[in-house]
Amino acid sequence: MGILEKITSIFSSKPKARTKLASQTKVTKIQSLEKKKIPVARLQIGMTVIELDRPWTDLPVLFQEITIVKQKEIDMLQKYCQHVYIDAYSYRTIYADALANRKRNVIYKKPDLTPKQASQNLREEMPRARKAFDKSHKHINQLMKDVERDSHIDINSSKELVSSCVDSILSNETAMFWLSKIKHKDEYTSEHCVRVGILAIAFGKYLQMPRDELELLGLCGMLHDVGKMKVPQHILNKEGALTEDEYQIVKEHTILGYVFLRNHGGIDEAVCTAAYNHHERMNGDGYPRHIEAPLLTAFDRIIGIVDSYDAMTSDRCYRKGMPPSQALSILYKEQGNHYDANLVQEFIQMVGIYPVGSMVELNDGQIAIVLAVNEDHKLEPVVEIITDANHKLIKPIAVDLSKHQQNSKGNYLKIKRALADNEIDFDLEDYVHNAA
Ligand SMILES: [Fe+2]
Incomplete structure (x- = not known):
């Protein structure tokens, strides 16, 4: 079976039982x-619950920290507490599995797919999406210049812009996609950062992350490559192959x-860590530290996948x-070794x-x-x-290909091949702007 068929078969297979990252793996913590x-x-x-909203002695158990392994422990904490403090690392590491096992019917609504509705949904969301997208791009451009000069960056504006992207994506991600x-070739780094942020938010939405996590994940995506501004631009934009020394310098951007x-x-540790770890791989093949799966949070793994795809x-x-x-075929081939296998399969499901x-x-044609x-x-x-057979x-003309529509010559319309962006x-750009 070819890779494309294997990927296609994922779409028709039922979700598999997933392994628990945190419960089966001895996790070494990255930081305190x-x-x-x-x-x-x-x-x-x-x-792992490390603090309660009341003294531990109020509970009918003898411990002062607990890693939850049974539902009855959750029941007990829910009975005695309103909120608890957990080890953030344990939270992020188990997150992908826990979310993947949830039913997808809370915020990821099945879209109305009549061609007319799909077209209308896109056009309705486009003005808001374009505003958020253009502002984010402008902001990241400025932020990159600030990083290059070692100046203060306006992280509050970054958070506000990520939040407006989350609004648009939660409403309808099509416009942002x-x-x-x-894509403009000469603005690769800043556009890439915005795209990774947007794609990460959309992926988080697909995984049913709550809003605060989507905002944090989006910020991880937008800022993951800021270190590139510390790499000499003639190396970063070199047209030919890099020498070994140049490649070592590029790697230092992490x-x-x-x-x-x-x-x-004032920047969340998860954002700093994603910048550090987005080129690390599950089997230790990545860089800069060659760390392996147990040390990579779900956020690191998600940004790693989205960054590579873009x-x-x-x-x-x-x-x-x-x-x-x-690109999906490559992610599929390298799942497990380089990328988190569960997340790759979820990502393929989302992107299609x-x-x-x-x-x-x-x-x-x-x-x-x-x-x-x-x-x-x-x-x-x-x-x-958008074009006739002569391009x-x-x-x-909006068409639902699943409805087996015929063209003017009576042939059923099917997809012959996917095109690369800019192919x-x-x-x-002109077309999308006119779509609003
Ligand atoms: Fe990078």
Whole structure:
């Protein structure tokens, strides 16, 4: 079975029983204990409770810290407490598994996929999404300059902008996905940071993370590569292959980013750590410290996946970007070794072979943009046809490919192949802006 078929088979398979990261793995902590206050309603098996909202002696048990392994321990804490303080590291590490096992019907609503509705949803959300996207891009551009000069960065503005991106994505992520497809080669680093933030928020939404976690994850994405501004630009933008020495310098962006964010003050440890660990891999093959799975938080793993996906699907000064399906194949091949296997499978489920906003060529040569992924027919999304068979622009026509529509010659429309971003000469920016 080829990789594409294997990925496709994930869509039709039922969710597998997942291993518990925290309960089965002896976890070495990266740093001293960082506590997080949560309401008792959010307690989960695997969390380590280190402080209560009342003395431990009020409880009918003899301990002063507990790693929850049974439901009855949660029941007991819920009976006696309103909120508790947990070891934040234990929280993040188990998060991906706990969320993946939850039913997906709280905030990830199944979209109405009639072509008309999908098109309308996109156009309604586009003005708000564009405002948040453009502001974020402008802000990250300035922030990168500040990092380069070792100046103070406006982290409160970063948080506000991430929050506005979360608003838009929670409402309808399609518009943000479309905007993320507009790529300018000469602004790779800042655009990449914004895209990683947006994609991370969308992935967190898919995993049903609560809003405060989505905002933190988005900030991790937006700031994960700030250390690149400490790398000489002639090396970062070199068109040919890097020498071994140059590659070693590029790798240092992880450490430099971490040190900058840590020394800046007032920035959540998770954000600093994601900058440090986003190139680390599950089997220790990554850099800079070659640390392995037990030391990588769910946030580090998510940013690692999203960062790699965006880098692979974007044009770089030394190579062209690849179609999304090819990038997903690589993530799939490297799951377990390089990337968290559960998260990769969830990510593939979310993105789909034909992600929203991506371009496809139909079997009759027409070019279309994916408007919405059809949950029951992932290989037959709702698309908007934008060119004729000769690649001449036409008035867009929204079509649900799962409904087996025919073209003017009576042939059933199917996707022939996925296109890489920027593969055809088409002004997506102009098109998206006119879509609002
Ligand atoms: Fe990086």
